Amino acid sequence: xxxxxxxxxxxxxxxxxxxxxxxxxxxxxxxxxxxxxxxxxxxxxxxxxxxxxxxxxxxxxxxxxxxxxxxxxxxxxxxxxxxxxxxxxxxxxxxxxxxxxxxxxxxxxxxxxxxxxxxxxxxxxxxxxxxxxxxxxxxxxxxxxxxxxxxxxxxxxxxxxxxxxxxxxxxxxxxxxxxxxxxxxxxxxxxxxxxxxxxxxxxxxxxxxxxxxxxxxxxxxxxxxxxxxxxxxxxxxxxxxxxxxxxxxxxxxxxxxxxxxxxxxxxxxxxxxxxxxxxxxxxxxxxxxxxxxxxxxxxxxxxxxxxxxxxxxxxxxxxxxxxxxxxxxxxxxxxxxxxxxxxxxxxxxxxxxxxxxxxxxxxxxxxxxxxxxxxxxxxxxxxxxxxxxxxxxxxxxxxxxxxxxxxxxxxxxxxxxxxxxxxxxxxxxxxxxxxxxxxxxxxxxxxxxxxxxxxxxxxxxxxxxxxxxxxxxxxxxxxxxxxxxxxxxxxxxxxxxxxxxxxxxxxxxxxxxxxxxxxxxxxxxxxxxxxxxxxxxxxxxxxxxxxxxxxxxxxxxxxxxxxxxxxxxxxxxxxxxxxxxxxxxxxxxxxxxxxxxxxxxxxxxxxxxxxxxxxxxxxxxxxxxxxxxxxxxxxxxxxxxxxxxxxxxxxxxxxxxxxxxxxxxxxxxx
Numbered sequence: 001x002x003x004x005x006x007x008x009x010x011x012x013x014x015x016x017x018x019x020x021x022x023x024x025x026x027x028x029x030x031x032x033x034x035x036x037x038x039x040x041x042x043x044x045x046x047x048x049x050x051x052x053x054x055x056x057x058x059x060x061x062x063x064x065x066x067x068x069x070x071x072x073x074x075x076x077x078x079x080x081x082x083x084x085x086x087x088x089x090x091x092x093x094x095x096x097x098x099x100x101x102x103x104x105x106x107x108x109x110x111x112x113x114x115x116x117x118x119x120x121x122x123x124x125x126x127x128x129x130x131x132x133x134x135x136x137x138x139x140x141x142x143x144x145x146x147x148x149x150x151x152x153x154x155x156x157x158x159x160x161x162x163x164x165x166x167x168x169x170x171x172x173x174x175x176x177x178x179x180x181x182x183x184x185x186x187x188x189x190x191x192x193x194x195x196x197x198x199x200x201x202x203x204x205x206x207x208x209x210x211x212x213x214x215x216x217x218x219x220x221x222x223x224x225x226x227x228x229x230x231x232x233x234x235x236x237x238x239x240x241x242x243x244x245x246x247x248x249x250x251x252x253x254x255x256x257x258x259x260x261x262x263x264x265x266x267x268x269x270x271x272x273x274x275x276x277x278x279x280x281x282x283x284x285x286x287x288x289x290x291x292x293x294x295x296x297x298x299x300x301x302x303x304x305x306x307x308x309x310x311x312x313x314x315x316x317x318x319x320x321x322x323x324x325x326x327x328x329x330x331x332x333x334x335x336x337x338x339x340x341x342x343x344x345x346x347x348x349x350x351x352x353x354x355x356x357x358x359x360x361x362x363x364x365x366x367x368x369x370x371x372x373x374x375x376x377x378x379x380x381x382x383x384x385x386x387x388x389x390x391x392x393x394x395x396x397x398x399x400x401x402x403x404x405x406x407x408x409x410x411x412x413x414x415x416x417x418x419x420x421x422x423x424x425x426x427x428x429x430x431x432x433x434x435x436x437x438x439x440x441x442x443x444x445x446x447x448x449x450x451x452x453x454x455x456x457x458x459x460x461x462x463x464x465x466x467x468x469x470x471x472x473x474x475x476x477x478x479x480x481x482x483x484x485x486x487x488x489x490x491x492x493x494x495x496x497x498x499x500x501x502x503x504x505x506x507x508x509x510x511x512x513x514x515x516x517x518x519x520x521x522x523x524x525x526x527x528x529x530x531x532x533x534x535x536x537x538x539x540x541x542x543x544x545x546x547x548x549x550x551x552x553x554x555x556x557x558x559x560x561x562x563x564x565x566x567x568x569x570x571x572x573x574x575x576x577x578x579x580x581x582x583x584x585x586x587x588x589x590x591x592x593x594x595x596x597x598x599x600x601x602x603x604x605x606x607x608x609x610x611x612x613x614x615x616x617x618x619x620x621x622x623x624x625x626x627x628x629x630x631x632x633x634x635x636x637x638x639x640x641x642x643x644x645x646x647x648x649x650x651x652x653x654x655x656x657x658x659x660x661x662x663x664x665x666x667x668x669x670x
Contacts, residue, residue, distance in 0.1 A: 004484055005483075009480060012469075012477070014058065019058060019061070019063035019084070021058055024314070025058075026313045027315070027316065028281050028282055029322050030284075031316065034280060034281050035060075036057070037080035037081075038080065039273065041245065042237035042238075042248070043275055044273070046277065047249075047251070049470070049581075050469060051282070051468055052469045053220075054220055057082075058084050061082035061083060062082060063126065066132065068129075068130065068131065070130075073131050074132075078127070078210065080216065081216070083116065083217050085219055089221070089224045095108045095180070095226070100183055106190045107180065107187065108229055112194075117169050118165075118166040118170060118173070120201075127141065128142060137210075141209055143161070144207060145160060145162070146160050146200075146203075175188040176188060197244065205243070214243045215243055219233060221249070221251075222249060223254035232261060234257060237266060247272070251581050252581070254581055282467065286462075290458075294332050294334060298331055332458075335458040337499065340456075340499065341458065341460060341502070347440060348387035348388040348391050348436065348440065349384075349387040351387065351443065352384055352391070360443060361382065361390065361391065363378075364395075364397075365378035365381050365382070368398045374405070380411075381393040385415075386411075386418075389414060391440065392439050393407065394439065395435060395549060410424055441553075445546055451506040451507065452614055453506060455510070456505035457502075461476075461505075463617045464513075465607075465608070466607050468583060475512050479500045479505050482504035482505075482508050513611035514612050517612055520582070520584055526578045527582075530575065530584050533634055534579075537633065538612065539613070540633070541555045544623065546652075552621040554620035555620075556604055556605050557602050558602065558603055558622050559590060561624045571634075571635060584605070584606055586604045586606065587602070588619070589602075
């Protein structure tokens with residue numbers, strides 16, 4: 001049992017887990033239609049960074065299928081076997097026609113062939129030690145030697161067993177890798193990857209072993225292969241047939257080839273189907289992701305608490321019971337208990353009862369009334385028992401169309417008859433609902449040392465994670481780190497559900513948000529440029545949050561005003577694509593067109609950055625940028641951006657003193 005709760009949540013990458021994911025992987029509730037092993041053709045599996053794509057693949061592969069945690073494995077369980085392979089990025093980049101000339105194709109074929117033979121041999125070895133119930137098959141396999149043809153092709157020793165073949169092939173792969181760094185000599189070995197594996201499978205079937213089994217090869221990080229290499233795999237996929245099928249996985253938005261080495265292309269539906277790991281599997285809607293996230297957290301806590309009644313969430317037999325509403329509610333209740341939150345009304349009440357913020361609200365109202373030459377008092381627009389309305393009043397009064405006397409009359413009516421269904425009261429309630437988050441954020445931007453409470457709570461953790469499992473786990477991990485720092489004895493966490501106070505959640509959210517911004521520079525070949533873009537967008541959205549009228553509040557996404565998308569610089573298009581691949585920006589189809597806004601896409605800054613910039617994690621209003629403005633943000637130097645930023649301050653009539661706050665927010669990082 002782990003001493004610290006945080007250690008259970010520390011692992012947030014598939015590479016940190018063993019290949020056997022039984023009782024670790026959470027099977028999606030609607031799993032049946034997304035079972036990768038029930039396809040009779042190849043599959044394209046796509047997903048963004050941190051969305052659980054690799055974990056999903058590995059669940060379908062033999063280390064998990066033949067897990068020792070599975071008490072009984074019968075014939076039906078081995079009818080479909082998955083083999084996971086991720087190419088070595090550095091190695092495959094050397095395999096190209098410029099470096100190897102006409103040897104590149106043979107080298108790539110040999111590399112893939114040896115890699116897959118190693119995996120297949122390890123599968124056979126795993127089958128021997130698994131709880132597979134057919135002892136006759138095991139006994140045959142245990143003594144099965146490779147054929148003379150295979151012995152000759154692979155230069156094997158006499159009596160090499162299939163279950164031991166991976167040891168010899170590891171040596172051959174080592175020789176190939178060494179040769180690649182000095183390819184003037186003859187290749188140490190040349191085989192056809194697809195044909196070799198098919199031959200081995202067919203040879204074993206001839207021995208009446210695994211006769212009815214189909215093997216699914218899952219090639220991860222397909223985008224890291226060169227275009228020519230992708231064409232080879234595409235050809236294998238297009239012409240795949242039982243007992244050997246090929247599927248690929250890649251980052252969403254990555255540019256991959258659909259061509260083959262011949263004149264044929266791979267075609268969706270005819271040759272493969274596409275599965276989006278988020279939109280199709282984990283998060284068809286907001287609630288489904290929350291339930292999935294709750295199960296992840298609850299399952300980790302069960303392990304930590306050493307609960308003997310752990311629900312086997314990797315087992316398909318449990319899916320029916322997990323689909324019931326009582327079960328879903330139980331999961332959500334657990335996580336909401338661990339990560340409590342305050343609703344906006346409670347946050348508003350806390351703010352009104354805070355002397356510092358109350359004073360600021362009052363001064364803002366006085367300022368607005370003075371601008372409108374109104375004789376009314378600020379106290380008229382503030383009511384302790386109607387905190388949300390009071391905060392919203394403090395921004396409504398700055399709007400040009402707001403008549404202070406009419407607003408006061410409506411406010412008084414609302415206080416007296418809050419349940420009224422009159423048109424005036426209903427419209428006022430809608431104003432409160434639409435503007436309360438903006439009002440809260442606006443006031444908190446004045447206090448850089450405070451963290452706005454809208455970033456705490458399980459629901460908001462999910463909102464900031466935006467269907468990204470890695471981000472969610474990081475928020476949980478950091479929250480428990482904060483919790484553990486406040487106590488000396490961890491034993492209490494082994495006996496009951498931990499509850500993370502709001503202030504500790506907020507510290508965790510702010511830390512994770514800053515950490516996310518810092519790590520952007522490490523993402524891919526354009527990391528530093530993406531970090532600069534993210535920071536510039538964050539500063540602009542923060543600046544928009546400082547507008548006292550908040551007429552179009554909660555900005556965290558943008559569109560481009562252009563009659564022709566072709567007018568956008570190619571480098572900008574490349575950077576947008578890279579930002580989507582690495583989850584710095586999230587793309588959406590445009591929701592509403594205005595006469596001056598005819599772009600087809602909107603781009604949202606990852607909401608994990610919201611706490612750092614004190615902006616909303618919600619996609620509410622966007623900023624339409626012109627093509628020239630987009631160029632300044634994405635391409636121009638700091639001097640030109642600073643001029644643009646200064647112009648925004650003037651155009652948006654933002655108070656000049658916010659510049660001091662801006663430096664305190666960003667100076668420590670940039």
